[in-house]
Amino acid sequence: MNYIDESAKLGTGTTVGTNTIIEKDVMIGENCTIGHHVVIREGSQIGDNVRIDDHTVIGKQPMRSKRSIFKAETPPPAKISNDCLFGAHVVIYAGSTISNNVLVADTAAIRENVTIGEYTIVGRGATVENFCKVGKKCKLETACYITAYSVIEDYCFIAPGVMTTNDNFLGRTEERFKHFKGVTVRRGGRIGGRAVILPGIEIGEDAVIGAGSVVTKDVPARQIVVGAPAKYFRDTPKEQLLENQGWD
Numbered sequence: 001m002n003y004i005d006e007s008a009k010l011g012t013g014t015t016v017g018t019n020t021i022i023e024k025d026v027m028i029g030e031n032c033t034i035g036h037h038v039v040i041r042e043g044s045q046i047g048d049n050v051r052i053d054d055h056t057v058i059g060k061q062p063m064r065s066k067r068s069i070f071k072a073e074t075p076p077p078a079k080i081s082n083d084c085l086f087g088a089h090v091v092i093y094a095g096s097t098i099s100n101n102v103l104v105a106d107t108a109a110i111r112e113n114v115t116i117g118e119y120t121i122v123g124r125g126a127t128v129e130n131f132c133k134v135g136k137k138c139k140l141e142t143a144c145y146i147t148a149y150s151v152i153e154d155y156c157f158i159a160p161g162v163m164t165t166n167d168n169f170l171g172r173t174e175e176r177f178k179h180f181k182g183v184t185v186r187r188g189g190r191i192g193g194r195a196v197i198l199p200g201i202e203i204g205e206d207a208v209i210g211a212g213s214v215v216t217k218d219v220p221a222r223q224i225v226v227g228a229p230a231k232y233f234r235d236t237p238k239e240q241l242l243e244n245q246g247w248d
Contacts (some may be wrong), residue, residue, distance in 0.1 A: 001018070001019065001047055002016055002018065002019065002020045002021070002022070003020075003021045003022070003023075003057040004020075004021075004022045005022060005024045005026070005207045006021050006026070007022055007024050007025050007029070008022045008023070008025065008026040008028070008049060009024075009026070009027050009028065010028045010032075010059060011028060011029045011030035011031070011032065011048065012030050012031070012034040013030050013031040013032075014028055014029070014030060014031060014033075014034065015032075015033055015034065016034045016038075017026070017034060017035045017036035017037070017038065017054070018033055018036050018037075019036055019037045020035070020036065020037060020038045020039070020040075020117075020141065021038070021040070022034075022040045023039075023040060023041050023042040023043075023044075023059075024042045024043070025040075025042060025043045025077075026040050026042070026043065026044050026045075026046075026049075026090045026244070027044075027046065027064055028040075028139050029046060029047045029048035029049070029050065029082065030045060030048045031048055031049050031056050031094070032048070032049065032050045032051070032052070033050075033052070034050055034052050035053045035054040035055075035056065035088070036054045036055075036203050037054055037055045037192060038052055038053075038054065038055070038057075038058070038226050039056075039057045039058070040052075040057075040058045040059060041057070041058060041059030041060060041061070041077070041078070041094065042050075042077065043057075043059070043076070043077030044058050044059035044077045044078045044079075044080070044094075045077060045078070045079045045080065045248035046058070046080045047080060047081045047082035047083070047084070047100070048082045048083070049082055049083045049087075049208065050080060050082070050085075050091065051084075051085045051086065051192070051233075052086045052090075053086060053087050053088040053090070053106070053128070054089075054129070055087065055088055055089045056086050056087070056089060056090040056091070056092075057068075057076055057090070057091045057092065058080065058086075058090055058092045059078040059090070059092065059093070059094045060091055060093045060094060060114075060201045061074060061075070061093070061094050062075070062093055062094070062111070062112045062130070071087075072201075073112075074094075075093070075094040075095025075112045075113060076094065076095055077094055078092050078093065078094050078095065078096045078097075078098075079094070079096070079097045079098065079229035080098045081099050081100040081118075082099060082100050082101075083100055084098055084100070084101065084102045084103070084104070085102075085103045085104070086103075086104045086108070087104060087105045087107070087108070087243070088106045089106055090104050090105075090106065090107065090108050090109070090110075091108075091109045091110070092104070092109075092110050092186075092235070093109075093111045093114070093130075094112055094131075095112035095113040095114070096110050096111070096112065096113070096114045096115070096116070096144070097114070097115045097116070098110070098116045099115075099116060099118040099119075099120075099136070100118045100119075101119045102116050102118065102119070102120050102121075102122070103120075103121045103122070103241065104122045105121075105123050105124040105125075105126070105142075106121065106124050106125075107124060107125045108122050108123065108125060108126045108128075109126075109127045109128070110122065110128045111127075111129050111130040111132075111133075111148075112130045113131045114128050114129075114130065114131070114132045114133070114134070115132075115133050116128070116134045117134060117135040117136030117137070117138065117154065118136045118137070119136055119137045119147045120134055120135070120136060120137060120138040120139070120140070121138070121139045121140065121237045122134075122140045122156045123139070123140055123141040123142040123143070123144065123160070124142045124143070125142055125143045126140045126142065126143060126144050126145070126146075127144075127145050127149050128140070128146045128147065129146060129148040129150075130148050131148050131182075132146055132147075132148065132149065132150045132151070132152070132182065133150075133151045133152070134146070134152045135152060135153045135154035135155070135156065135187070136154045136155075137154060137155050137247070138154065138155065138156045138157070138158070139156075139157050139158065139238065140152070140158045141157075141158060141159050141160040141193075141237045142156045142160040142161075142163075143160055143161050143163055144159070144160060144161060144162040144163075145162070145163050145164060146164055147160070147164040147165055147166040147182050147183065147199075148166055148182055149150045149180070149181060150164055150166070150182030150183045150184065150185075151182070151183075151184045151185070152185045152189075152213070153184075153185060153186050153189070153205075154187050154188070154189040155187055155188045155242055155247070156183070156185045156188065156189045156190065156191075157189075157190040157191070158189070159191055159192050159193040159194075159195070159211065160194075161188075161193050161194040162191050162192075162193065162194065162195050162196075162197070163194075163195070163196045163197070164182065164183045164196075164197045164201075165183075165196070165197065165198055165199050166180055166181055166182045166183070166199045167180055167185045167199055168198065168199050168200075180199070181199055181200035182199070182232050183197045183199070183200070183201050183202070184201070184202040184203065184206050185202075185203045186202065186203060186205040186206075186207070186221065186242050187204040187205045187206070187242065188205055188206040188241070188242040189204065189205065189206065189207050189208075190207070190209065191203070191208075191209040192208070192209055192210050192211030192212070192213065193211045193212070194211060194212050195209045195210070195211060195213045195214070195215065195230075196206070196213070196214045196215065197209070197215045198215060198216050201215050201216075201217065201218055201219070202218045202219070203219045204218070204220045204221030204222065204223070205221040205222065205242075206221055206222045206224045206236050206240075206241050206242055207219045207220065207221055207222060207223050207224070207225070207236065208223075208224040208225070208236055209224075209230065210225065210226030210233065211225055212228070213225060213227055213228060213230040214227075214228035214229050214230060215229070215230045216229040216230065217229075221237045222235055222241065223235055224235065224236055238248070
């Protein structure tokens with residue numbers, strides 16, 4: 001049995017599975033497929049040709065611990081554009097804006113006040129924390145973690161298990177609030193599996209981080225770094241630069 005609020009609007013050709021809840025003022029476009037046990041929270045906006053699989057939640061409001069460094073807020077409804085795919089048990093928070101043709105795989109989570117650019121893939125079990133910006137045609141692979149206040153520009157590749165961080169003080173002393181900062185990965189940056197990126201680090205355009213590296217300082221554009229701590233290895237090969245790929 002479903003609950004669909006009378007104020008919700010569903011476009012022509014949209015289908016809804018069983019035990020699904022669609023709350024007040026939700027707008028869903030044409031030819032969407034909504035699975036079983038899906039929850040779409042108040043005011044969420046969903047474009048045309050969107051698939052949402054079983055047990056996924058769209059528009060979840062954030063929770064705040066009394067000890068949280070983030071202020072309590074009520075973000076605006078989630079906005080999802082056309083032709084997106086959402087796997088099972090995905091959680092998309094209120095305040096998120098998802099562009100056209102984005103795929104979010106099973107069990108991934110996208111927090112509040114996040115933007116995801118068109119054609120980006122967010123892999124299975126990946127987490128994008130609050131106040132992040134992710135560009136177009138990126139790949140955030142399985143179980144990677146994008147910490148709060150990070151920027152991932154267009155065409156970036158984040159391999160499985162990559163860990164980004166934003167707090168050098170590990171939660172102690174008031175001094176940490178002066179330095180609290182996510183990571184920045186410039187256009188075409190690539191990070192290998194299980195690499196760890198320390199707070200505030202900037203990875204330059206077309207730079208490459210070797211698998212398992214620990215990045216403790218900024219990485220210049222078009223360089224490859226490896227190791228713990230990561231050090232210069234060689235320049236990014238010319239044939240691998242974005243300018244030589246012929247991509248739009």
